[in-house]
Amino acid sequence: MLHTPGTSAIGLVSLLLSALPASAFTKPAGPGPYACGDLTQSLGDEIVVTNPFCADYRQSVNTYFNTEQSKFKPSCIVYPTSAEDVSVAIKAIRASDSRFAIKAGGHNPNDFFSSVDKGVLIDLSSLNEKKYDPVTELATFGPGGTFGDIYEYLLPYNRTVVGARLAGVGTGLALSGGLSYLSSQYGMACDSFRELEVVTPTGEIVTASEHLNPDLFFALRGGGGNAYGVVTKYTVQSRPAGTFYAGVVVYLFQQNQKVLDAIGNFIQYNEDPKAAIIGTYMKLPTPDLELNLDEAITLFLVYDGPDAGDAFKNFTDIPHLMNTLGHLDYNGVVNMPFPGSAELSRGRNTFRVTVQPGTDEGIDTLATLYENWRDWSEENKGKYLITSLDIQPIPKSLTDASNAYLGGNAMQMPDGPWYWVNYLLTASELLWDDAYQEVQESFKELVNAVPAGEGLPLFINDAKLDQNPLVTYGGYEKLKEVKAKYDADGFFSSYTGGWEFP
Ligand SMILES: Cc1cc2nc3c(=O)[nH]c(=O)nc-3n(C[C@H](O)[C@H](O)[C@H](O)COP(=O)(O)OP(=O)(O)OC[C@H]3O[C@@H](n4cnc5c(N)ncnc54)[C@H](O)[C@@H]3O)c2cc1C
Structure with missing residues (x-):
């Protein structure tokens, strides 16, 4: 270079x-x-x-x-x-x-x-070399570049890998689980790992797989990056990528209850693993002017196949401002709503996460989460450029697919359905240090106001450090052992950032 x-x-x-x-x-x-x-x-x-x-x-x-x-x-x-x-x-x-x-x-x-x-x-x-073996259907790639690069490389083979829902996100996503539009069929991104080349915290180059260093392989399947070593090569089971029926549907906030009901219904009752959604409620700093210019709901709907049947009817029946549903290849899917959206969302960004069960009570909680977040957004106008609430269903087909491979990943995902909610705060550039800290603190209180569902994992890809998400993982005790073995003198713990192992 x-x-x-x-x-x-x-x-x-x-x-x-x-x-x-x-x-x-x-x-x-x-x-x-x-x-x-x-x-x-x-x-x-x-x-x-x-x-x-x-x-x-x-x-x-x-x-x-x-x-x-x-x-x-x-x-x-x-x-x-x-x-x-x-x-x-x-x-x-x-x-x-x-x-x-x-x-x-x-x-x-x-x-x-x-x-x-x-x-x-x-x-x-x-480190961005890529290979595809049509006989084994295994894809091999380095950790450099984005998932979009990997998808583009594999598309001529009509294959893809389970990875980011937005093209611009990097491969570190998979070491922390990785939730994809394909996850309901194949599990999290890390559930498709078959072999990893890893430089350990002592500088040794090793292979981690089902048979070689299986404890390290377990930890790297969703236990987070930068804790157990540096992954320098991924060998991953690829998946078919044909024609998708996908698009975004945009609503005004007046439809919030109907959309929440439809999302709740999808979380609880959708049994078609080819159908995936993510629902985003977004607030902007623009004045409302009684015209809802400061808020919108965007649903990302993706069906793996050209005909979605009635999978998304509950969503498209609700009056909406825009509907882009149509036939797309996988490149089109991961570039929704438009190419480069991962890059355009740069800013003073913070993520926080919660998780709730797919029971009647858990689905009722969705309305509380929404109302609390909307009240907070109104009270804190001027302090953010964007704030959003992203609702991500975790169906039973996903947790089944995850647990079917080597007894499951580091999360040891409890049976679905349940859902993650990712809170995004893009703080205003105009906030000085104290005001910036204050808005961070109040955002934390907003998320902590409703306790997370017991026994469910807080997704580390969407979490803030102080949420201590690893302790919520079914595989946490094993992760601690792997950490103690491979980072025995605490070199990674002491000299780089990352999740803590309290
Ligand atoms: C716009 C956007 C869209 C997103 N979409 C999704 C989504 O669809 N699904 C989902 O699950 N998450 C999603 N996320 C969350 C995302 O997965 C996390 O932010 C993830 O950490 C991103 O990985 P990265 O490689 O881009 O980031 P980085 O910050 O570079 O890496 C993340 C962490 O992993 C470590 N790491 C990275 N590579 C290696 C390696 N090879 N070896 C050891 N450690 C490593 C890094 O040190 C860091 O701690 C999204 C985030 C954003 C901002």
């Missing part, structure tokens, strides 16, 4: 600054710069970038979904091209006591999960 300065806005200044030697930016003291100096010597300056004005450096730090992460400045960024490079990096970081982070798609909004200040950022983007 060539590390050249960008040609846009501050291109000229960057060009001049990028011509300076690396030593101009690397202070001689401190564990981060020390590790970077060491790494530049062993891996070379094609792989290790210390100059913050290089286009690649800027691309790495400016592409976080939570733009607060872009404030952190790594001492250098390593772009490994092999598992061996990752191993060298881990050993050098270890030897220097430097902090570090592993970045795939950069969508986890929590501080220091894939970002680091004054330490080493391992950006996996160059």
Whole structure:
């Protein structure tokens, strides 16, 4: 990879600054710069970038979904091209006591999960080789790039993998479970893993599979990234990808009760695993003007097959503003509502999550969650750019498919139906530190106001660090054991961010 300065806005200044030697930016003291100096010597300056004005450096730090992460400045960024490079990096970081982070798609909004200040950022983007074997129907890919890249690569074979519902999200999604439009048929993204190449926290390169290091394989099937090692290659069972009947239906909030009822009904009673939905209630900072200009409900409806029958009739019967349902290939599906939507939603983003059962009581709770969130949104106008409530059904067909492979993943998913609700807050850019903390605190209170369903897992892909989601996992005790075995001296626990193991 060539590390050249960008040609846009501050291109000229960057060009001049990028011509300076690396030593101009690397202070001689401190564990981060020390590790970077060491790494530049062993891996070379094609792989290790210390100059913050290089286009690649800027691309790495400016592409976080939570733009607060872009404030952190790594001492250098390593772009490994092999598992061996990752191993060298881990050993050098270890030897220097430097902090570090592993970045795939950069969508986890929590501080220091894939970002680091004054330490080493391992950006996996160059590890992006892809292969497909039509005989075994296994797809192999590196952790770099996005799920959209992988889907595009596989589409000519009429195959895909279970991954993100939006093309722009990175592969770290799968290490934390990964909920897809195909999950009701095949389980979570991690349930399709067949073999992983992993660089362990000691820098050893190992294989994790059903037969090799099965304990590590278990933990990586949904137990979270950056805890047990760095995955440098995924081998995954691919799935057929033909014609989908899919689209978005947009409603005014006046329809909120009817839409909530239809979603509740779908959570409880839909038994067709080819039908998948996600329901998004969204509030914007625009004035209402009695015209509902500040809010909308968007349903994403996806049917794996050209004919959805009556699967979505309850939704399309409700008066709506827009309906784009039609025939799409999988690329079309993961680019709804429009290509690049994952990138456009960058901002001061926070995720929180709750989970509720699919019982009558649990479905009634949906209305309470909605009302609380809407009241909060009204009271906090001016403090956010967007806030949304995403309702994600988990049917029994999903939990059956998940538990059918090797006894289930790290969540040990209890039988469906139940549902996750993801709360998004994109805080206003105008909030200063105290006001920003205040709105975060009140958003936390909003989510905590209704206790999560007992015995159900809080999805780590949608969670905030303080929610301590891993403890809600059926496989938590086993995850703790794997963590203690592979990260025995607590190197990853102490030197990079990530979920805690209390
Ligand atoms: C717009 C948007 C859409 C989303 N859609 C979905 C969805 O459809 N389904 C779903 O389940 N979730 C979804 N999510 C949540 C998403 O799965 C998480 O944000 C996830 O962490 C993103 O992975 P990433 O690779 O992009 O992010 P990163 O922040 O780069 O990685 C996430 C975590 O995994 C670690 N990690 C990444 N790769 C590796 C590796 N190879 N080895 C070890 N550790 C690694 C990182 O260190 C970090 O802690 C969405 C999020 C956003 C912002």
